[in-house]
Amino acid sequence: MEENSKRIVIVGGGLVGALCAYYFGKRGYRIDLYEYREDIRRSKSPRGRSINLSLSNRGRLALRDVGLEEEVLKSAVPMVGRRVHFQNGKCIYSVGRNFLNKFLLTAIESLPNVLLHFDCKLIDVNLKTDELTFYRCSSQDYLRVTGDLIIGADGAFSCLRRSLQSTPLFDCSQTYIDHGYIELRISPEQSHLMKPNHLHIWPRGSMMLIALPNIDKSWTVTLFMPLSEFDRLVYKEMVLEFFKQVFPDVIPLIGTDQLVNDVIRTKPSVLVSIKCSKLHYRDKFLIVGDAAHAIVPFYGQGMNAGFEDCTVLNNLLDKYSEDFGRVLEEFTRLRVSDAHAIADLAMYNYLEMRDLVTRPSYYLKKWFDKQMHRVVEDKWQPLYYSVTFTHTKYEVCLQQRDWQSKVLKRSLLLFGIVALSFSALTFINIT
Template identity: 50%
Template structure:
């Protein structure tokens, strides 16, 4: 069958142009709302079945951290309140040390928090929101076979094998880290592309409720930092926690029996064993193989005036800054702002979107990778932990001059690449300040040491240390 949705000159432009959104995941569904709100004829094509009907959704992570950028993007299409009402606020990290003590580390100032949201529910809500627009059609079980960069003609294969041809004025590729749309970009000359797999994999485990209540304090992102190993847990509405274990693949390969799992947890995460349950742990650990994590960067994001990439299709990031979904949602918002500025002229909007968005997406991809590397390399250095403390302290006394990087990324819409620039500047200033303080202290201390007899207080280093240790976590 052949459908032709292309331009019909009798209607005003924005009403008649066809926008094909490829991918009905989080970013695709949100994008459908944005384009529908503008009056375009929106066709969403998703290769899987409708997750609102499907029983099992496998693959992707179960829950995600929603923060300021994502919320602002949802707000623009009136979805913020609905989603926030089903999220669980996390005001602090809760760091689990090896001996079982738990130390909370706030994410920001009072009132600043991130939200644990259920991926499947968020996706369903966004699909349903898109469907409320009469000018939107959702096409499930449509797998992209091929598309033309010249004409925008696309061929899909349906579940039963039938082929369908569609003509779009704009193709929006939101089909994730392994994007089928992006394959055409790779055939173009002067398309820059990189995909980098990290040596770590991840695995998810469920921590059930105990007597109908959360097994741990709910309003926290729980974290067990163990250098190369790490586990985190985010709360769900059903009072379970989803635990995610990050570990090098070569370590995963060493754990092959239930008993080895228990031994491994006894060594690194002993307090989690009774909470997950030894039997469930032995079983669920082997439910799925460890999943790979990839960082994808590319440029440009557009092909002529026909196609644009957003979300993971444009920039899959490793999950160590909690910004993957937020960056993808902000893509939609930024594109929408440029559509306003340039009057929906695709031939101007698309290059401008590439120009504006590439440096920001590359910055967050690099930051997430930096956090992954840093977590292992620097996190045990006392200097690093001391500097994190100093930064937070300075932010309290000079809130406009010194803003911790985490705050800029998570609680503002400061452009990612500007946040990184400012961070480097702050870093230089603070290091110079500390050097100056150190010089003054040495000079002054030498004087005082001579002038007055020493009578040092007993500094409770062992009390300070757990809190410093806790700062290990990038989350």
């Protein structure tokens, strides 16, 4: 590893911050990573949200480039279920958030040039002096730091992004959806009732339940529905009545008591989508991951998109010989359009997963999509395939869907006309 006297400050030690630190650490920079939580490897109650995550090709490539993929996959569960079953045997993985985060923190700690600082909450960014102020809860004091490059991987409510939003032409919008989610659990004992290695989906129009497998044979079940529906589920009877009506087969999987308790006790989490028109400021500040492009979880691409940021950043550092000014500018240019595309796709999938999959027309289209892919693999990639199993720019995936939709509609129309004409001719011949 080359030595490099430049100092990189990374804000946030979640998945993307940790992987980003590993990338820069591998390049020989001096890295200081500041995380507002305690070290999750030592804390007893890590935060509970989104226990497991989908890991697909983009995320895998980012891990592979720094030699971490193999180890991660050992603790991930492949999901080859219907929605992700392609003829060439590709699959996505279900991987535990806490496992992966701990794994990445340990990986970066093995690098001598990386320092981890926990319990440091970023509270102020001075864009003139490039100074960050962190608050340390345990010692109730404040810490001031700066660096040659400051990277915000501090999540959807990024403090760094909020500061950058006051710089010229840094547009930003955040949109909550009116659905929230809670996480439930199927214990390993009930696991025999579930088809293994699949992503299970219960689509129900305005609501949806999904289950992802864990390495210990338990399943994490996520219930998505309007926040107003959650508000109604306050008594045992209501919860049971609701599940009997909407998801009757899930009751034995989780167990009546467990189900009722968890639903009543758990406050639903909300979901937000964030789009920015810029991801950097000068040659000094950059945001990545959720801080740059939080998306709704319905494409399983949140972590993958964040990891892909690391790949893109790494390639640009090579291309522009680590000239931060050019790297950051190019990162914004390349990544904003992709971030917007995957945000839109995720939002669209939110509709598709809970509603469209219940309609026959959806399956007709899917079937046609699959046949076309079978015949001209490279030229016709179904949207889900290109997003999940290739490294095609998200923006291009979205563009492909647009022209494919047109072809698909026309083909189905043509097919209808031919079928009709054929029937008519047959009818004439008969009479």
